[in-house]
Amino acid sequence: MEEVKTFESICNLLRNRSYKLTPQRQTILQTFLEHVDRHLSAEEVYMLVKHQNPEIGLATVYRTLDILAEIGILLKNDFGDGRSRYEFSRKDEQHHHHHLICLGCGNVSEFDDDLLESLEAVIIKRNQFKIMDHDLKFYGYCSQCGEGH
Amino acid sequence: MEEVKTFESICNLLRNRSYKLTPQRQTILQTFLEHVDRHLSAEEVYMLVKHQNPEIGLATVYRTLDILAEIGILLKNDFGDGRSRYEFSRKDEQHHHHHLICLGCGNVSEFDDDLLESLEAVIIKRNQFKIMDHDLKFYGYCSQCGEGH
DNA sequence: ATGATAATGACAATCCTTTGCAAGTGATTT
DNA sequence: AAATCACTTGCAAAGGATTGTCATTATCAT
Ligand SMILES: [Zn+2]
Ligand SMILES: [Zn+2]
Ligand SMILES: [Zn+2]
Ligand SMILES: [Zn+2]
Numbered sequence: 001m002e003e004v005k006t007f008e009s010i011c012n013l014l015r016n017r018s019y020k021l022t023p024q025r026q027t028i029l030q031t032f033l034e035h036v037d038r039h040l041s042a043e044e045v046y047m048l049v050k051h052q053n054p055e056i057g058l059a060t061v062y063r064t065l066d067i068l069a070e071i072g073i074l075l076k077n078d079f080g081d082g083r084s085r086y087e088f089s090r091k092d093e094q095h096h097h098h099h100l101i102c103l104g105c106g107n108v109s110e111f112d113d114d115l116l117e118s119l120e121a122v123i124i125k126r127n128q129f130k131i132m133d134h135d136l137k138f139y140g141y142c143s144q145c146g147e148g149h
Numbered sequence: 150m151e152e153v154k155t156f157e158s159i160c161n162l163l164r165n166r167s168y169k170l171t172p173q174r175q176t177i178l179q180t181f182l183e184h185v186d187r188h189l190s191a192e193e194v195y196m197l198v199k200h201q202n203p204e205i206g207l208a209t210v211y212r213t214l215d216i217l218a219e220i221g222i223l224l225k226n227d228f229g230d231g232r233s234r235y236e237f238s239r240k241d242e243q244h245h246h247h248h249l250i251c252l253g254c255g256n257v258s259e260f261d262d263d264l265l266e267s268l269e270a271v272i273i274k275r276n277q278f279k280i281m282d283h284d285l286k287f288y289g290y291c292s293q294c295g296e297g298h
Numbered sequence: 299a300t301g302a303t304a305a306t307g308a309c310a311a312t313c314c315t316t317t318g319c320a321a322g323t324g325a326t327t328t
Numbered sequence: 329a330a331a332t333c334a335c336t337t338g339c340a341a342a343g344g345a346t347t348g349t350c351a352t353t354a355t356c357a358t
Contacts, residue, residue, distance in 0.1 A: 015356095018304090019304090019305095020303090020304060020305065020354080020355050020356075021355075021356095022304095022305065022306080022354075022355075023354095024305085024306075025305090041345095042345080042346085043345085055306095055307080056306090056307085057306065057307040057308070058307090058346095059306080059307070059308080059309095059346090059347080059348090060305080060306060060307070062345090062346065062347075063305080063306090063347095078227065078229060080227060080284075082315095082344075082345070083344085083345060083346090084345085084346090100272065100276060100278050100280075102278075103281060109276060109278070111272060111276065113268060113271075115264060115268055119262060119264055120287070122262075123249065123260060123287060127249060127258060127260065128291075128292040128295070129249050129251075129258070129287070129289050129290070129291055129292070129295075130289045130290045130295050131249075131287050131288070131289040132252060132288050132289045132290070133287075133288045133289070134285070134286065134287050134288070135284075135285070135286045135287075135288070136283070136284070136285045136286075137283065137284045137285075138269070138272060138278070138280050138282075138283045138284075139280070139281050139282040139283065139284070140278050140279045140280040140281045140282070141278070141279045141281070142277070142278055143277040143278070146277070146278075146279050164325095167335090168335085169323080169324055169325075169334090169335060169336070170324080170325095171323075171324075171335090171336065171337080173336085173337075174336095190314095191314080191315080192314085204337095204338085205337090205338085206337065206338040206339070207315095207338090208315090208316080208317085208337080208338070208339080208340095209336080209337060209338070211314095211315065211316075212316090212336085212337090231313075231314070231346095232313090232314060232315090233314085233315090299358100300357105300358085301356105301357100301358090302355105302356095302357095302358100303354105303355090303356095303357105304353105304354085304355075304356100305352105305353080305354070305355085306351105306352080306353070306354080307350105307351100307352090307353095308349100308350095308351100309348100309349085309350100310347105310348080310349080311346105311347080311348070311349090312345100312346080312347070312348085313344100313345090313346080313347095314343100314344095314345095315342105315343080315344090316341105316342080316343070316344100317340100317341085317342070317343085318339105318340090318341080318342090319338105319339090319340095319341105320337100320338100320339100321336100321337085321338090321339105322335105322336080322337065322338095323334105323335085323336070323337085324333105324334095324335080324336090325332100325333095325334095325335095326331100326332085326333090326334105327330100327331085327332075327333105328329100328330085328331075328332090
């Protein structure tokens with residue numbers, strides 16, 4: 001569908017869905033384009049966009065994150081720290097990547113693997129369950145925090 | 150360590166950890182023994198135990214669930230519905246089972262597989278990440294809700 | 299430019315969960 | 329059995345992330 005996700009192409013996507021292109025939404029979108037590798041919470045996004053646009057409200061950040069996730073620009077994650085975290089959805093991955101979450105410093109790294117594909121086939125047959133999505137997380141300690149564990 | 154988890158053996162486990170064996174804790178524990186296959190929220194546990202002991206407080210339920218999870222009697226899960234869900238930890242599974250969550254009716258079924266073991270070995274080498282735990286969930290539609298999806 | 303309509307920001311409200319606190323209770327020692 | 333002492337309880341209040349309300353403002357097709 002979408003080949004490359006540029007700022008322009010995403011703006012068009014919003015317009016096509018009859019979402020209005022407000023400065024707040026543009027600012028938030030830019031923030032993610034400038035931090036494609038991060039997994040940001042609403043509060044963190046709020047802090048980042050305030051530099052560009054101090055007038056923006058936290059509720060607007062929440063609403064915009066919802067929309068961007070709904071149209072597939074962002075991915076919404078739950079890493080168990082009590083808040084949702086959003087990341088820019090780079091490629092057209094129909095089954096998205098997995099996460100390694102450090103119990104020491106909270107850092108999140110990523111991991112790609114197609115192993116679950118075959119597992120899903122087994123599950124469909126064995127459990128008569130139509131899989132729409134999966135969520136795989138590994139909790140542990142990164143190389144920096146690893147000493148002592 | 151513990152071979153079979155009976156009511157008695159768990160009571161002893163509590164005592165050994167210098168937790169007092171109060172009627173509230175016994176009631177909550179019994180509730181899980183009577184619903185070994187379920188994934189109960191604090192509120193659901195609260196409702197269930199009120200039949201046995203109407204005096205019990207919700208905060209006590211939360212505190213007891215914390216303790217029982219801490220000593221390994223219960224497993225705490227997050228299925229993305231905004232509340233924690235606890236299940237009785239039946240066997241001594243050092244790596245616990247996975248979950249199939251129906252997006253239609255919310256029903257949770259279970260799935261056992263050792264495929265992640267080999268995946269973990271890859272991750273440890275490739276990412277220098279010491280894995281302590283993993284969490285795998287499949288979201289989809291069960292056989293009853295499957296029609297129309 | 300104008301008007302229909304959607305979006306914003308400030309604030310209150312919601313939901314699940316945790317905490318402070320005074321009173322109560324269990325286990326242990328006299 | 330009574331005293332002791334730390335652990336527990338129930339209640340109410342607080343906490344934190346998220347959503348709802350609503351008057352005001354901005355977008356965009358016309
Ligand atoms: Zn770390
Ligand atoms: Zn990611
Ligand atoms: Zn179902
Ligand atoms: Zn389970």
